[in-house]
Amino acid sequence: MKPLRPFPLPIQVGTDICQISRVYGILRGPRRARFLDRILTPEELAQSDGRLRADAAQVQPAPRSDAPPTARDGDGSGFQGEGESRGPLWASAAFLAGRFAAKEAAIKAHPHRNLTFHDVVIERAPAGARLQRLGSGPPVLRIKAGEGETEDSSALISISHDGDYATAVCIAHDPSRGPAGDR
Numbered sequence: 001m002k003p004l005r006p007f008p009l010p011i012q013v014g015t016d017i018c019q020i021s022r023v024y025g026i027l028r029g030p031r032r033a034r035f036l037d038r039i040l041t042p043e044e045l046a047q048s049d050g051r052l053r054a055d056a057a058q059v060q061p062a063p064r065s066d067a068p069p070t071a072r073d074g075d076g077s078g079f080q081g082e083g084e085s086r087g088p089l090w091a092s093a094a095f096l097a098g099r100f101a102a103k104e105a106a107i108k109a110h111p112h113r114n115l116t117f118h119d120v121v122i123e124r125a126p127a128g129a130r131l132q133r134l135g136s137g138p139p140v141l142r143i144k145a146g147e148g149e150t151e152d153s154s155a156l157i158s159i160s161h162d163g164d165y166a167t168a169v170c171i172a173h174d175p176s177r178g179p180a181g182d183r
Contacts, residue, residue, distance in 0.1 A: 011172065011173060012110065013171055014104070014105040016102075018167075036070050040052075041117075041118050043121055044122065049093055049095075052095070076116070094166060098159040102170065105157070105169055106157065108170070109156075109172040112175070120139070121144065122141055139159060140154060140157075143153060154174070155170050155171065156171040
């Protein structure tokens with residue numbers, strides 16, 4: 001076998017997936033405030049994003065069912081509890097599942113740092129920074145400056161939702177790797 005050539009760029013990739021119905025269950029229960037405080041930074045909590053304002057009290061109780069809100073009906077035609085699960089609290093759960101996955105991906109893409117959820121801030125791109133095709137623009141990932149650093153750093157992030165899952169990928173610079181020739 002030939003020798004293995006090192007990857008030529010000093011980057012790291014992180015990815016994560018989060019089940020929306022799991023976050024939905026947390027938001028409906030007594031751990032809601034603790035979950036929000038654990039995952040989101042004070043800056044993120046201060047944003048006036050309506051997806052963070054949906055309250056479990058706004059949701060009408062669904063008919064009692066042993067199946068989770070995402071379980072398929074017997075004939076596969078739809079979801080049980082679909083009307084309830086697609087309301088404002090479901091939108092909040094989808095948003096937060098995406099944020100959770102993005103922060104986990106960022107932590108995985110920065111193995112040279114001991115990041116926590118509060119070291120990672122997900123912001124909107126500044127107005128006019130890029131063409132905003134869909135109105136909201138892509139999220140921007142800010143990694144708060146660590147000990148001995150003078151500036152926050154950024155990383156590339158992509159968040160996607162499909163069905164009951166949110167997934168995210170983060171691409172970040174890893175200064176500890178250096179160029180391929182330096183290893």
